[in-house]
Amino acid sequence: MMAGRGGSETDAAGGPARHLPVLLTEVLDYLAPQPGGVYVDGTFGAGGYTRAILDAADCRAIAIDRDPNAIRDGQALVAEFGGRLTLVPERFSALDAVAQAAGETLVDGVVLDIGVSSMQIDEGERGFSFRRDGPLDMRMSQDGPSAADLVAKLSETELANLVYRFGEERHSRAVAKAILAARAEAPIERTLQLADIVAKVVWAKPHEPHPSTRTFQALRIAVNDELGELARALAAAERILKPGGRLVVVTFHSLEDRIVKNFLANRSKVASGSRHLPAVAGAAPSFTLLARGAVEAGEEERAANPRARSAKLRAAARTTAPAHPYGDLGSLLPPLPVLDAHRRR
Known part of the structure; x- marks a missing residue:
């Protein structure tokens, strides 16, 4: 995943392929890179945010991506910026451990751009696109159970819940129901095969997203544990940011935004808590909100990049208070379907 994305074609779950970093100006404004600072880009992708950070100040960047292709393609940027950029193959939920392994006890900023990258969408063989034929894969890290495994193994109830x-x-x-009927006839192993199955039971008007958009999004999120990764990454950022350090998160659908909103609301209040994330009694606020509510793209960017229409940015600054205990991060997540069936391999 994830930064450095933009584009105009609605082509995969989560929005169109992206070739420009979304809300780049706003990200830099809130992150405020400073000379000598250290910044973590937890979702490197094509390196759009990372490059902008390194261009903005004489600072260091630690970039993370779980996709081996992104790591491979990012080596040119590593060479361009010399010792200022460290690129690490890892999940961004481990960003604090990655920073510490790179020699940084605390960092000045963390940026996360949550979603699927243009490189993953553009390569039909990765299985993210419902417009390009390829194996029904969707694995960002290219290991573990695939979307085809879920479609083949889960019960009708589990699939419906997912x-x-x-x-x-x-x-x-x-x-x-349509998936189970189809897989009884033949294995569902290709993206266009699944898209055709869904399109027979979900109808969309010409100006609406493709009928299989939401189904592909659901499978991608489940395959990659995207919401769990996001919740854990927020807690990791809380642990690694120094006082005054900035956290900037860009999301592209309501499930992601809700997690970020509830996390920051909890961490910026004194022992407030909510049904989403109960606060630890007496815990001091670990963040101060930099933006009241979500920041959205302006008309010009939305016109130039349709992906920006759904983007929401939330930002906060770390206080001097200790990080809250790990807490019940699971309560940030929506009620989850039972997915054990696809893991028994």
Whole structure:
């Protein structure tokens, strides 16, 4: 994943392929890179945010991506910036450990751009696109169970729950029923094969997203544990940011934004808590909000890059208070379907 994305074609779950970093000006404004600072880009992708950070100040960047292709393609940027850029193959939920392994006890900023990257979408063989034929894969790290495994193994109820909760698809039961009927005839192993199955039970008007958008999104989120990764990454950022350090997160759908919103609301209040994330009694605020509510792209950017229409940025600064105990991060997440079936291999 994830930064350095933009584009105009609605082509995969989560939005169109992106070739320009979304909300780049706003990200830099809130991150405020300073000479001598150390900044973690937890979602490197094509390196759009990382390059902008290194161009903005004589600072150091530690960039992370779980996709081996992003790590491979990012070596040119590593060479360009010499010792100022460290690029690490890892999940961004481990960003604090990555920074510490790179010799940084605390850092000045963390930026996360949550979603699927243009490189992953553009390569049909990665299995993210419902417009390009390829194996039904969707694995960002290219290991572990694939989307095809979920489609083949999960029960009708599990599939319906997954598509409803992760894809927010109102027709999830019809989608699950159609998948089971189709897989009884033949294995579902290709992206266009699944897209055609979903399109027969979900209808969309010409100006609306592709009928299989939400189903593909749900499978991608489940395969990569994206919401769990995000919740853990927020806690990791809290642990690694120095007092005054900035956290900037860009999301592209309501499930992601809700997690970030609830986390920052909890961490910026004194023993407030909520049904989403109960606070530890007496814990001092570990963040101060830099933006009241979500920051959205302006009209010009939305016109130039349709992906920006759904983008929301939230930002906060670290206080001097200790990081809260790990806490019940699971309560940040929507009720989850049972997914054990695809892990028994």
